[in-house]
Amino acid sequence: MENKKLSVIIVSFVNISILKDCLDSIKKYNDIGDALEVIVSDNSPTYDLVNRIHAEYSWVTIIKNENIGFGAGNNRGAEISKGDYLLFLNPDTVLIEPIFQFAIDKFYEDSDLGLFGVQLVSRNLKKTYSFFMMDREGIFSLLQSRWHYFFNTFSSDKMFISGADLFVRRTSFEEAGMFDENIFMYKEEPDLTKRIKSGSKSNKICYFKEKKIVHLEGGTDVKDESYKIKFAKRLVETDKYYCHKYGLQLQGVLKQKLRRSRFKIIILTLFFRRHRARIEKEVYHVYKEALINSR
Numbered sequence: 108m109e110n111k112k113l114s115v116i117i118v119s120f121v122n123i124s125i126l127k128d129c130l131d132s133i134k135k136y137n138d139i140g141d142a143l144e145v146i147v148s149d150n151s152p153t154y155d156l157v158n159r160i161h162a163e164y165s166w167v168t169i170i171k172n173e174n175i176g177f178g179a180g181n182n183r184g185a186e187i188s189k190g191d192y193l194l195f196l197n198p199d200t201v202l203i204e205p206i207f208q209f210a211i212d213k214f215y216e217d218s219d220l221g222l223f224g225v226q227l228v229s230r231n232l233k234k235t236y237s238f239f240m241m242d243r244e245g246i247f248s249l250l251q252s253r254w255h256y257f258f259n260t261f262s263s264d265k266m267f268i269s270g271a272d273l274f275v276r277r278t279s280f281e282e283a284g285m286f287d288e289n290i291f292m293y294k295e296e297p298d299l300t301k302r303i304k305s306g307s308k309s310n311k312i313c314y315f316k317e318k319k320i321v322h323l324e325g326g327t328d329v330k331d332e333s334y335k336i337k338f339a340k341r342l343v344e345t346d347k348y349y350c351h352k353y354g355l356q357l358q359g360v361l362k363q364k365l366r367r368s369r370f371k372i373i374i375l376t377l378f379f380r381r382h383r384a385r386i387e388k389e390v391y392h393v394y395k396e397a398l399i400n401s402r
Contacts, residue, residue: 112208116148122199129197194275197322201323221310224315239296242274244367245366268312286298295347298349339390372391375387
């Protein structure tokens with residue numbers, strides 16, 4: 108069977124409407140025809156999403172998993188994919204222009220290129236965060252991140268691409284050992300980036316702002332208080348594993364998070380964002396409790 112040139116892999120969980128929007132946009136802006144392969148790796152608790160996609164999108168390959176996490180779900184999709192290049196794409200994304208031939212051309216043009224991302228934008232096409240600081244959680248890194256965001260500049264030596272859109276050369280992905288399935292959620296991107304840089308022949312990491320993808324941030328414009336608290340708690344659990352893996356001091360990371368959170372509370376309070384300040388205080392207490400328990 109002839110190899111596909113590019114495989115899009117999407118890990119889904121329950122929300123069928125945002126996934127359908129994503130798939131519809133892929134079909135609309137497919138500029139490589141049969142050279143494109145689309146795989147949905149579903150982590151939902153029931154078969155409802157699988158059955159709907161199977162019935163309505165015959166051109167999509169869909170596989171059913173337990174709720175095995177983001178990285179493991181992507182690995183299951185990658186294992187059955189045929190593309191020389193992979194795009195790990197969030198289901199809460201929507202293509203607004205052709206992008207697949209662009210991606211193939213970039214990999215063809217630079218044999219050292221291992222992974223890249225493009226500009227993420229909001230529903231109203233305003234710039235959102237497409238990359239983040241690597242292993243830096245403090246106030247200075249927050250300000251530095253905002254500076255890079257404002258000028259839309261990416262530094263491959265200290266930043267990583269958002270997991271919403273990871274274009275990866277297959278050989279680089281496999282040489283790096285694929286996603287670490289010990290990480291259920293969060294920090295998959297910096298972890299994979301580090302291993303591609305250190306363990307792949309094609310290890311260059313890039314950001315191309317000339318192409319754009321809409322990122323809906325979970326399919327909602329506003330995240331509620333419970334989400335922020337759950338996010339902080341799960342991130343702390345991932346931090347424990349990630350710090351141990353890379354020889355980082357967990358207490359130092361948590362202290363940075365506390366200083367950063369305290370700084371956010373001050374700024375939000377000064378600008379009369381009382382509700383957001385109250386939520387940030389809850390996040391602060393999550394980090395404080397984690398620090399106390401780490402001693």
